Amino acid sequence: MAEVITKVKQKQIAQLIAKGTRIDGRGLTDHREIRIEQGIIERAEGSARVLLGKTEVLAGTKIELGEPFPDTPNEGVLTVNAELVPLASPGFEPGPPDENSIELARIVDRGIRESKMIDTEKLCIEPGKKVFVVFVDVYVLNHDGNLIDASTLAAVAALLSTKMPNYEIEDDEVKIKAGYTQLPVRRHPIEITIARIGDKLVVDPGLEEEQIMDARITVSIDDDSNVCAVQKGKSGYFTPEQVLEAAKLARDKSEEVRKQLKW
Amino acid sequence: MPTFFEKKQVVTPGDLVAEGDYIAGENTYKANNKVFASRIGIIDYENKKINVVALKAFYAPRAGDIVIGTITEVGFNGWTVDINGPYIAILRASDVLSRPFKPQKDDLPQVLDTGDLIVAKIVSYDRTHDPQLTVSEPGLGKITRGEIIKITPTKIPRVIGRQGSMISMIKQETGCNVILGLNGVILVTGKSVEEEQLAIMAIRKIDEESHTSGLTDRITQMLKEEKAKREENENESKTRKTDR
Amino acid sequence: MNPKPEKLIDKKGFRLDGRKHDELRSIKLEVGVLSNADGSAYIEQGKNKILAAVYGPREVHPKHLTLNDRMLLRCRYHMAPFSVQERKSPAPSRREIELSKVMREALEPAIFLEYYPRTGVDIFVEVLQADGGTRCASLTAAALALADAGIPMRDLVAACAAGKADDQIVLDLMDEEDKLGSADVPVALMPNLNAITLLQMDGILTLEEFDQAVKLALDGCKLIYDLQKEALKTKYGTVKETEAEE
Numbered sequence: 049m050a051e052v053i054t055k056v057k058q059k060q061i062a063q064l065i066a067k068g069t070r071i072d073g074r075g076l077t078d079h080r081e082i083r084i085e086q087g088i089i090e091r092a093e094g095s096a097r098v099l100l101g102k103t104e105v106l107a108g109t110k111i112e113l114g115e116p117f118p119d120t121p122n123e124g125v126l127t128v129n130a131e132l133v134p135l136a137s138p139g140f141e142p143g144p145p146d147e148n149s150i151e152l153a154r155i156v157d158r159g160i161r162e163s164k165m166i167d168t169e170k171l172c173i174e175p176g177k178k179v180f181v182v183f184v185d186v187y188v189l190n191h192d193g194n195l196i197d198a199s200t201l202a203a204v205a206a207l208l209s210t211k212m213p214n215y216e217i218e219d220d221e222v223k224i225k226a227g228y229t230q231l232p233v234r235r236h237p238i239e240i241t242i243a244r245i246g247d248k249l250v251v252d253p254g255l256e257e258e259q260i261m262d263a264r265i266t267v268s269i270d271d272d273s274n275v276c277a278v279q280k281g282k283s284g285y286f287t288p289e290q291v292l293e294a295a296k297l298a299r300d301k302s303e304e305v306r307k308q309l310k311w
Numbered sequence: 312m313p314t315f316f317e318k319k320q321v322v323t324p325g326d327l328v329a330e331g332d333y334i335a336g337e338n339t340y341k342a343n344n345k346v347f348a349s350r351i352g353i354i355d356y357e358n359k360k361i362n363v364v365a366l367k368a369f370y371a372p373r374a375g376d377i378v379i380g381t382i383t384e385v386g387f388n389g390w391t392v393d394i395n396g397p398y399i400a401i402l403r404a405s406d407v408l409s410r411p412f413k414p415q416k417d418d419l420p421q422v423l424d425t426g427d428l429i430v431a432k433i434v435s436y437d438r439t440h441d442p443q444l445t446v447s448e449p450g451l452g453k454i455t456r457g458e459i460i461k462i463t464p465t466k467i468p469r470v471i472g473r474q475g476s477m478i479s480m481i482k483q484e485t486g487c488n489v490i491l492g493l494n495g496v497i498l499v500t501g502k503s504v505e506e507e508q509l510a511i512m513a514i515r516k517i518d519e520e521s522h523t524s525g526l527t528d529r530i531t532q533m534l535k536e537e538k539a540k541r542e543e544n545e546n547e548s549k550t551r552k553t554d555r
Numbered sequence: 556m557n558p559k560p561e562k563l564i565d566k567k568g569f570r571l572d573g574r575k576h577d578e579l580r581s582i583k584l585e586v587g588v589l590s591n592a593d594g595s596a597y598i599e600q601g602k603n604k605i606l607a608a609v610y611g612p613r614e615v616h617p618k619h620l621t622l623n624d625r626m627l628l629r630c631r632y633h634m635a636p637f638s639v640q641e642r643k644s645p646a647p648s649r650r651e652i653e654l655s656k657v658m659r660e661a662l663e664p665a666i667f668l669e670y671y672p673r674t675g676v677d678i679f680v681e682v683l684q685a686d687g688g689t690r691c692a693s694l695t696a697a698a699l700a701l702a703d704a705g706i707p708m709r710d711l712v713a714a715c716a717a718g719k720a721d722d723q724i725v726l727d728l729m730d731e732e733d734k735l736g737s738a739d740v741p742v743a744l745m746p747n748l749n750a751i752t753l754l755q756m757d758g759i760l761t762l763e764e765f766d767q768a769v770k771l772a773l774d775g776c777k778l779i780y781d782l783q784k785e786a787l788k789t790k791y792g793t794v795k796e797t798e799a800e801e
Contacts, residue, residue, distance in 0.1 A: 147656040150649050162757045265754065275765045278740070278756035283663035285750035288773060292766055299762055321792035323784045324665075324702050325710030325747045338707065340667070347747065349667065349707040351791050366791045368705040369593070369612065371671070397612035397674040438672050439623070 053259045061260055065245045072101075072254065077297060079252045082305065084201060086209040094210025094231065098202040101254060102192035104136075107184060107202035109210045109231075113222060114181035116172065124171020124179040128157035130186040130199060137191035151281070155239070156186060156200050158277040159268035163237035166207065170232040173215065178222055180212060182231070193255035196266050196279075200239040204311075208233060236311035237276060240298035241266040244286060249294055251301055265291065267298035271306070275299075318356055319522075321366070322348040328361055336362035352465075353522050366522065370396035370464040370494040372442040374435050377451075379459065379492035380444070382427045385419050388412050392429065392444060395461060395494045400442040402431065407446055428454040430490055430498065450490075457488075457500035458507045462518040464495035469521040470514060477517070477527050484534040485510040509537055563720040563732055570732070572601070576725045579715070579775055584696070584786035586703050592679075594704025596786070598696040601729050602686035607696035609704040611676035620675075625668040627675040630659035632693055634682040654690050661694055661714070661743040661753035667707045676706060687733035688716045691741050694753065695779055702787055711783050712752060714743035715775030717768040719760060724767045726775050740765070742772035746780045 061071055068076060080101030089095035092108035116123055130153035132140045145153070160166070171180040184206060186199045211228035243253035243261035253261055263284030268277035275295060280286060286294065305311075312331030316322055326348045328339065335341040338350040339361055348354075352363035372378075372394065380400060384391040389403040389412075404412035407422055423429065430451050431444040446452045462470070470491060471478050482489055487501035487510040497514060501507040513530050520526055564570050574580070580601035589595035592608035599605075615621040632654040636642050647655075662678065678700065680693040691714035698712040718728045719738040733739055738758025744751055751773075760768060 145649075147652050150652045151656055154649065154653050158757050162759060164759075270759070274759050274761055275756060276759050278754060278765070279657075280751065280754035281657075281660065283660045283752075285664050285745065285748075285752045286754065287749055288751060288769065291751060291754060291769060295762055295765055321788055323711065323787045324708035325745065326784075327747055340709070342709075342748075347709070349709065350705060351702055351787055365705060367594075367703065397614075397671055399614060 053256055057256065058260045061256060062246060065248050065250060065257075068248075070250065070254075071256065076248055077251045077301065079301065079305070080254070082201065082308065084205050084309065086205055092206075093212070094206045094208070096202050096205030096209060098198050098205065100194060100198040100201065100252070102190060103194060103198045103255075104188075104190040105195065105198040105202040106187045106189055107199070107206035108187070109206050110183045110185070111210070111212055112181045112183065113173070113178060116176065116179045120168075121176035122172050123168040124166075125181040126157075126161060126166055126168065126184070127181065128153050128160065128184045128186065128203060130156065130188070132188050132191070132195075136188045140188075140191070151279075152188075152195055152199060153186065155196055155266055155268075155277065155279050156184075156203050158279075159200055159237040159239050160184075160203060160207070162276040163235045163268065163270040163274075165204070165233060165235045165237055167232045167234050171212075173222055174217070182207070182210070191255065193258050194241050194252050196241045197239050197252060200237070200268070204236060204238075207231060208236075208311075235270050236306065237268050237270050238302040238305050238311070239266055239268045239277070240301045240305075242294045242297060244284060244290060247290075249290065249297060251297065265294045267295050267302075269299050269302035271311075273299050273303070314356075314361075316354045318354055320354050321351070321522075322354055322363055323351050324349055328354060328363075332359065334360040336360040338363035338365045338368070364522075365465045367463060368465050370394065372396060372398055372400070372433055372436045372494075374433050376433045376493040377430065377491075378433060378444075378494040379428060379430050379454070379490065379496035379498055380494070382423050382425050382429065385423070385425060387419075390419070390423055392431070394442065394444075395464075395492075395496050398436075398441050400431075400433070400444050402429070402444040402446065406444070409447055423453060428459065428498075430454060430492070454498060457498050458511060460497050460499065460511050460514055462495050462497065462514065464493065466518050466521045467491055467493055467495060467497075469526070470497070470517050472527060477530070480527060480531055481510055481513050481534070484531065484538070485513070489514075505541065509534060512537065559735065560731060563735060564723055564725070568723075570720065570725065570729075572729055574727075576723050577771060577774070579727045579778055580729065582779065582782055584699065584782055586699050586786050586790040592700070592704075594700040594702065594706070596696040596699035596703060598692050600686075600688065600692045600695075601727075602684055603682070603689055603692045604684040605689065605692050605696055606681045606683060607693060607700040608679045609676060609697075609700040609706070610679070611704065612671045612674035612706065613676075615673070615675035621673050624672050626666070626671050628659055628663050628666065628668065628678070629675065630655050630662065630678040630680070630697070632658055632680045632682075632690070634685060634689070638682045638685045654693075657753060657755065658690060658694055658697065662697060662701065662712055664750060664752050665698065665708045665710055665712050665745055666701065667709065670707055676701075676704075685730070687728045687730040688741070690714070690753075691716050691743065694743050695783060699783055699786060703790070710745035710747045710750075711780060712743050712745055713776040713780035713783055714741065714753060715772050715779055716741040717772035717775065719758060719764065719768070724764060724771055726771050738764070738768065740768040740772055742769060742776060744773055744776040744780075746777055 094109035210231040314329040352365040380392040380394040436442040583599040594609035694714035720736040743753030
């Protein structure tokens with residue numbers, strides 16, 4: 049995918065990590081700096097730009113009217129899509145979503161959906177007939193590692209800033225009125241991705257660390273420290289002990305991030 | 312130093328065969344001082360070396376192997392040959408013509424065409440390039456008659472037998488000539504189709520029962536019985552003819 | 556369309572199909588079921604019916620995808636249109652694409668890719684009938700198909716899911732438990748190496764419940780591993796005793 053990392057650099061990164069530090073000086077469980085800006089795309093109903101170190105992700109939400117799914121007639125619809133646009137990395141090519149962008153979108157979606165972040169019943173206009181459909185589009189603008197956590201932050205922040213149009217039903221038709229209501233949000237899921245390099249667990253892997261990692265695990269934690277989504281990725285493995293350690297680490301880190309963002 | 316399986320037991324990938332000062336042989340690997348099987352097969356101990364005789368494996372080329380292959384493509388200066396394995400083999404025109412290849416003069420399909428069978432030897436093979444073949448040694452070249460049968464490559468040693476005992480017996484009992492490609496492809500040439508069928512029957516049986524004991528005797532027995540049966544049928548039809 | 560059951564586990568602790576919380580569904584495994592594929596296996600687990608086939612190692616097509624130093628592994632998880640209650644379009648869905656990726660990443664660690672550079676191995680999984688836990692059942696069958704193809708492996712990969720139904724952590728979710736339960740945790744394991752190669756979760760669990768579910772799923776994996784070995788030995792290990800007696 050991205051540029052080939054030299055063997056010398058690979059060794060250097062691995063050796064540092066074995067000793068407990070990383071190439072950018074961080075501790076094994078330290079995040080890079082997180083910066084979030086909301087509401088930057090006025091045409092979107094909600095938006096957020098996230099910088100996680102140099103990884104940059106933009107998420108925008110659009111709200112449309114639509115039909116509910118047949119097995120959930122009282123609920124609105126939430127759908128998450130992700131684009132790894134070519135300008136974000138030399139390894140990204142134009143074209144329809146590949147397995148990486150599909151996996152990314154689905155992991156972000158899972159955290160939001162399973163934590164029940166959005167009260168989808170409040171998106172229902174006419175049961176079985178009309179609901180609000182919330183589109184979340186995640187746009188990766190610069191890939192410097194850990195797209196999952198950055199994308200989740202962006203998607204959640206964008207949803208937090210999303211305003212739904214007011215409406216009234218006239219003659220069986222939905223008419224949009226002036227004014228907006230904040231999207232009803234109940235939870236704030238935070239996803240923490242941890243890489244295994246050698247036998248060490250490393251939080252928020254950077255691009256080069258991702259290229260040498262054996263495997264990664266993403267854990268999504270809600271406001272009550274519950275686990276709501278997990279995804280192991282890459283062709284390596286974790287021991288059962290490492291899985292539990294990673295889950296605990298994710299929970300602790302998510303509390304830190306939650307405090308920092310005041311979510 | 313414990314071993315966890317006995318000789319001739321069947322193991323599956325991942326089975327822990329032994330722990331300690333052992334050498335990982337065929338179809339095994341060593342990790343953390345333990346020897347594990349990497350393919351389904353039968354345990355064989357060779358002093359400190361542990362081998363698994365694979366019951367199912369594909370052919371991995373080795374320089375020096377005699378193989379039987381099919382021409383799949385005529386290129387501009389050679390042929391591509393299917394040797395029944397993951398790697399496609401190459402036979403250069405210069406090898407067959409025993410002199411430099413002259414594109415205007417030499418018409419390759421006339422020499423060897425797509426679909427032709429050859430007995431060849433692997434001249435060279437390594438991780439970076441496909442196997443190269445030669446047919447310029449005695450006994451090698453285009454196959455013009457006989458029947459081909461494919462078996463699992465790992466069973467070829469069983470078809471040969473201890474010091475060639477099995478293969479000599481088959482040749483004797485069936486009157487056929489048998490060329491064994493180490494890639495699992497076998498050429499049987501006999502004076503008649505019936506003889507070739509007998510040899511093929513024997514080889515198929517070896518393929519199915521390779522891990523059992525007393526096989527040579529059973530095959531010999533089977534061939535004798537089959538020949539007797541066929542002679543009987545022949546005599547019967549002869550008698551019927553004379554009755555008219 | 557079936558009506559939704561009120562409870563997934565009754566007062567006596569029995570699930571909708573009569574199982575206790577830590578019981579596997581009945582599993583049937585068969586190796587070497589397709590004559591064209593280099594390796595194949597068929598699994599029935601509950602009402603799941605899944606076929607896995609392996610082609611390779613063979614030349615990689617398209618050629619530009621060839622890797623110089625190792626085997627290229629590709630995996631395609633696909634559901635037949637008639638495999639689920641409401642007909643599913645044959646075009647690959649986003650879920651199938653994600654599962655194909657996640658399954659490939661679960662099987663790769665088991666294979667000695669470096670042994671046969673510049674070749675490719677394709678794994679095809681077809682879900683003929685789905686009943687919850689298809690990705691785990693698919694992996695169980697795919698690992699057998701790889702062994703059946705004679706591809707050298709570090710270990711087999713055995714997979715099983717656990718989850719939460721009503722308030723209990725249960726093993727091997729069936730379809731209703733998958734849809735109506737509150738968590739699903741699929742796990743794949745290389746048992747002899749104690750290596751987890753697939754791990755996902757969706758739902759809501761406390762950290763303790765997550766730990767419990769993973770441990771229960773791992774127990775399930777180990778039971779399934781024994782069934783896999785049995786299936787391989789059934790195909791490859793039978794000594795034709797009757798013929799030997801002749």
